[in-house]
Amino acid sequence: MLRSMYSAVSGMRGFQTKLDVIGNNIANVNTVGFKKSRVMFQDVLSQNLAGATAPNPTDPRRGGVNPRQVGLGVQIGAIDTLHTPGSPMTTGVLTDLAIAGDGFFLVVPPGMDPNDGNYYLTRAGNFTLDAEGQLVTSDGYLVLGFDVDDDGNAINSPISIRIDPDADFVAYDITRNGNVIGYLEDGTSEVIAVIALGLVNNPGGLRKIGGSLYEMTANAHPDGALVWGQNLGTIDSLGVTAEIISGMLEMSNVDLTEEFTEMIVAQRGFQANSRIITTSDEILQEVVNLKR
Incomplete structure (x- = not known):
């Protein structure tokens, strides 16, 4: 032949x-x-x-x-x-988040422990608040963040972000460095939590699992995603800059x-x-x- x-x-x-x-x-x-x-x-x-x-x-x-x-x-x-970055789309919705720069949001299915590495990464920031005040994806996955101390610094292990519906906050905001801030009636504010971002050495090594989610692999980062929860715009050790923009979504590239x-x-x-x-x-x- x-x-x-x-x-x-x-x-x-x-x-x-x-x-x-x-x-x-x-x-x-x-x-x-x-x-x-x-x-x-x-x-x-x-x-x-x-x-x-x-x-x-x-x-x-x-x-x-x-x-x-x-x-x-x-x-x-x-x-x-x-x-590569996708085009930004303005929505005006507080819980719609876009990442300007490197990094991924970390989400975890309900009932799973993120400290065991059971988290997924995503750039889709179309989040909502459920009945318990938890920040979740459209599939009900919990968006991870950190508790903060009295000085507003991130502490402890990653947790789900929850805005207590029974708290006396009259308004909320999410700043560019990932702080979730609640405003009281007297005009004072309080940092409720800090949104976590995951950084990987090789984003191309992530595995798509559907739902705009990615799973870690050995070729993405040997030790799992590096999680940062504070000062997202000044990660000088890795040469990475990132900001979280509320009221916008990153569309497809x-x-x-x-x-x-x-x-x-x-x-x-x-x-x-x-x-x-x-x-x-x-x-x-x-x-x-x-x-x-």
């Missing part, structure tokens, strides 16, 4: 996967906090027809010869998640112009590989007809 036929099959499989990824990107063009993916190709092993030879130092009339190889197709080298262009490239690539199979089949038919 012709090698070109099998090479074309691998090309069609690769472009089919690329179309699957593009379709998912386009489907999530309006998903809050969604990060698009891309497919990277790489060639597979090549068959060596002849090796390389070095120039003959004793005979200047004879130079070196390059190797002669025939490629055997293509394969998927990587499917990367691109954690999918660019439809780019996705449709890549769709055309994938479609034409699939068609070209299918034409290779058709041409190879015609050649095989000619070989069969030689006996007639």
